[in-house]
Amino acid sequence: xxxxxxxxxxxxxxxxxxxxxxxxxxxxxxxxxxxxxxxxxxxxxxxxxxxxxxxxxxxxxxxxxxxxxxxxxxxxxxxxxxxxxxxxxxxxxxxxxxxxxxxxxxxxxxxxxxxxxxxxxxxxxxxxxxxxxxxxxxxxxxxxxxxxxxxxxxxxxxxxxxxxxx
Numbered sequence: 268x269x270x271x272x273x274x275x276x277x278x279x280x281x282x283x284x285x286x287x288x289x290x291x292x293x294x295x296x297x298x299x300x301x302x303x304x305x306x307x308x309x310x311x312x313x314x315x316x317x318x319x320x321x322x323x324x325x326x327x328x329x330x331x332x333x334x335x336x337x338x339x340x341x342x343x344x345x346x347x348x349x350x351x352x353x354x355x356x357x358x359x360x361x362x363x364x365x366x367x368x369x370x371x372x373x374x375x376x377x378x379x380x381x382x383x384x385x386x387x388x389x390x391x392x393x394x395x396x397x398x399x400x401x402x403x404x405x406x407x408x409x410x411x412x413x414x415x416x417x418x419x420x421x422x423x424x425x426x427x428x429x430x431x432x433x
Contacts, residue, residue: 268303270360271369271386276303277357278321278373278384290314300353308352316354320361324384325375378402 280289280299289295290310300307307313319329364370372387376397387394396402 270363271373273303273360274320274357274364274373275384275386277317277353278324278375280317281321283382284380290317303353303356305356306352308354313352313354313357316358320357321375321384324373376402378405 280296281287289299290313293307293310296310296313297307323329361370364373372392374385374387374394376383376385377395378397381397381402383397385394385397
């Protein structure tokens with residue numbers, strides 16, 4: 268699995284829209300790790316890492332107390348390999364993305380009801396939405412409606428448009 272895909276999948280272990288958190292339950296977390304061929308490791312450490320990385324991807328500053336340390340492995344040519352557990356593997360992937368200049372391609376959808384992580388593959392790194400057909404379209408429709416409010420009567424009955432007679 269590519270480094271960016273592992274990080275995106277890890278960042279998306281929390282789903283704002285449905286309110287689910289795969290790190291909230293040991294069995295669900297172990298299933299996610301198994302599906303990515305990783306050991307589960309410490310869930311609390313993984314949650315700290317995920318929340319910190321989501322903050323950084325969104326442009327914030329990681330303000331976790333202390334320092335999160337995990338052992339990582341590297342080959343002599345400088346290519347990052349992987350860690351034993353999920354948090355280690357994700358942190359190694361994040362370091363690799365940073366070293367290759369690809370970290371800035373990781374983004375979070377700005378839609379408040381989405382916030383899904385995605386990897387921007389666009390040539391000029393200008394992608395904004397996780398999916399243009401969903402979140403991007405909804406945002407564009409909201410902006411259009413804000414610029415072009417309806418000015419007609421709110422009552423669709425036939426009498427609504429008639430002048431009052433005294």
